[in-house]
Amino acid sequence: MSRSAFRWAEAKTIAEAWLAEHGAPGWQVGKIRQIHRVYMVSIVDVARPPTVVHQIAITSGNGLVVVLN
Numbered sequence: 614m615s616r617s618a619f620r621w622a623e624a625k626t627i628a629e630a631w632l633a634e635h636g637a638p639g640w641q642v643g644k645i646r647q648i649h650r651v652y653m654v655s656i657v658d659v660a661r662p663p664t665v666v667h668q669i670a671i672t673s674g675n676g677l678v679v680v681l682n
Contacts, residue, residue, distance in 0.1 A: 640666060650674060
């Protein structure tokens with residue numbers, strides 16, 4: 614596994630843990646984008662059409678989570 618793939622997987626795991634604690638039924642991890650050392654993660658409601666309910670930022674260095682909206 615490449616180093617960047619590992620970091621992406623780690624960001625997804627952190628986002629899923631955040632979702633388990635703060636999420637609501639029907640929410641799931643959506644798109645994950647890397648911007649420099651930060652992973653931007655969309656938390657979406659799976660209703661049709663899927664809608665973004667939160668954006669969280671996860672730092673790759675220490676896994677700090679910041680809720681943007």
